[in-house]
Amino acid sequence: MLELKGIVKVFNPGSINEKVALDGVDLFLQPGDFVTIIGSNGAGKSTLLNAVAGVFPVDKGSIILEGNDITRYPEHLRAAMIGRVFQDPLRGTAAEMTIEENLAIAFKRGEKRRLRRAITRREREIFREKLRALGLGLEERLTVKVGLLSGGQRQALTLLMATLKEPKLLLLDEHTAALDPKTARKVLALTEEIVEEKGLTTLMVTHNLDQALNVGNRTIMMHEGKIILDLMGAERERTTVSDLLQMFEKASGQQLHTDRLLLA
Numbered sequence: 001m002l003e004l005k006g007i008v009k010v011f012n013p014g015s016i017n018e019k020v021a022l023d024g025v026d027l028f029l030q031p032g033d034f035v036t037i038i039g040s041n042g043a044g045k046s047t048l049l050n051a052v053a054g055v056f057p058v059d060k061g062s063i064i065l066e067g068n069d070i071t072r073y074p075e076h077l078r079a080a081m082i083g084r085v086f087q088d089p090l091r092g093t094a095a096e097m098t099i100e101e102n103l104a105i106a107f108k109r110g111e112k113r114r115l116r117r118a119i120t121r122r123e124r125e126i127f128r129e130k131l132r133a134l135g136l137g138l139e140e141r142l143t144v145k146v147g148l149l150s151g152g153q154r155q156a157l158t159l160l161m162a163t164l165k166e167p168k169l170l171l172l173d174e175h176t177a178a179l180d181p182k183t184a185r186k187v188l189a190l191t192e193e194i195v196e197e198k199g200l201t202t203l204m205v206t207h208n209l210d211q212a213l214n215v216g217n218r219t220i221m222m223h224e225g226k227i228i229l230d231l232m233g234a235e236r237e238r239t240t241v242s243d244l245l246q247m248f249e250k251a252s253g254q255q256l257h258t259d260r261l262l263l264a
């Protein structure tokens with residue numbers, strides 16, 4: 001489904017700031033895999049998602065999505081296939097536009113650019129139905145500017161926009177980390193529902209170790225640009241948070257250290 005082969009990304013090569021952010025990453029995802037990614041600060045987690053999304057070209061290796069080699073595809077072409085939600089709720093939506101205008105943009109993702117046309121009644125019905133499923137009452141507020149929504153509402157909307165056109169792959173970069181705990185739980189539950197309903201193949205970066213083990217079906221751990229652990233199946237099921245910390249220490253020779261590590 002997604003195959004990463006020998007991915008290398010070096011920032012500022014040849015300078016004193018040279019940083020090998022991805023150091024030969026191999027990863028093979030089955031269709032419908034929901035993989036959580038954990039690791040220390042600077043391990044390369046966001047860089048991995050950026051490399052897949054095409055934010056920058058990689059220095060070595062290849063990225064294959066559903067049999068297509070997308071290694072050299074520019075970001076906008078990959079955006080037609082890949083949905084993404086960032087940590088910052090302000091990033092995925094346009095504040096000055098209304099809820100329905102934002103959804104209309106997501107709805108046309110991947111289509112050839114054409115003049116902006118009015119939203120049809122049928123589209124409005126679809127938007128209402130999708131918003132209703134979020135359970136936040138947004139279906140009654142289609143013409144409200146997104147800038148007026150709370151962070152959680154905005155993040156739920158971003159999630160909906162990222163999955164509206166059923167992407168081949170969904171990338172979640174700590175997308176609940178900036179929300180209060182209750183809202184974060186709600187957005188995570190929505191994520192699990194949407195991913196399950198559409199059977200989306202998903203990569204989710206988290207600093208919450210409990211989430212890392214209990215959300216999705218597979219956990220990978222990164223350290224210094226490499227994948228150092230890959231847990232799934234029965235082995236993952238019997239792994240506890242404290243086992244995970246020990247596994248990290250054993251595989252990396254260091255303690256797991258992040259500025260926002262959450263054990264539960």
Ligand SMILES: Nc1ncnc2c1ncn2[C@@H]1O[C@H](COP(=O)(O)OP(=O)(O)OP(=O)(O)O)[C@@H](O)[C@H]1O
Binds near residue numbers: 019020021041043045
């Ligand atoms: N655009 C960039 N230019 C230069 N260096 C970068 C760039 N992006 C990331 N890096 C560096 O690459 C390394 C990996 O960064 P990355 O953001 O992928 O880590 P991370 O695992 O997501 O960390 P965190 O948990 O702190 O968010 C870090 O040392 C970072 O400073």
